[in-house]
Amino acid sequence: MKSVTVGWFEIPVADMDRAIAFYQKVFDCILNQQEMGDFQMAWFPWDESKGRAGGGLVFHKDFYHTSKLAGTLIYFSSEDCEVELSRVKDAGGEVQIPKRMIAPDIGYMGVFLDSEGNRIAIHSMA
Template sequence: MKKVTVGWFEIPVSDMDRAINFYQKVFDCTLHKLDMGDFQMAMFPGEGGGKGAEGSLVFNKEFYATSNHAGALIYFSSEDVVIELSRVEDAGGTIQIEKKMISPEYGYMGVFLDSEGNRIALHSMS
């Protein structure tokens, strides 16, 4: 059976600078902002080489809208979801689901709303 994996993701935002600030605080990282006229992107740091999908924040009034608490759910990998969840509210987001066990073999998850109203999830094995 063919394996299907995510190769790239984009998180729609309505205020790029606010969203960059939010994600940099929650994930303790630096995003690289690109201004392409009517498109703006902010790239998450990635490891390449097939370890997880890489992606960006993206803004364009005509082609992207935030999820407003619905739609697809992106899971970011974490060492322990408590780490990022502990930063969400100070960064301007809202925790929807605190750290919760999925099962012993699948680990833990947590869900938050980002500064733009998108639902984002976290996953860790511990």
């Protein structure tokens, strides 16, 4: 049977500048903003050599809409998800599920609403 993995993800936003400020503060990183015709995108830093999918924020008034309670849930990886979760409120988001253990061999997770109203998860082993 063929293996299938995530190759790219996109998080819809309503306000690109606000969303970039939110994610840069929460993840302590710099996003690379690009305009591609009538699309606006901002890419998260990623390292393909570690087998992790890349992705970014995307704005298009007709094709992308934020999703507070429905749709796909994206998990970001972290050393300790409590670090990023602790930054969410000050960045303009809301923690929905504080850090909690999934199982000892799987690690921890938490869920937050970003500045745009998207539900996003974060996972760590610590």
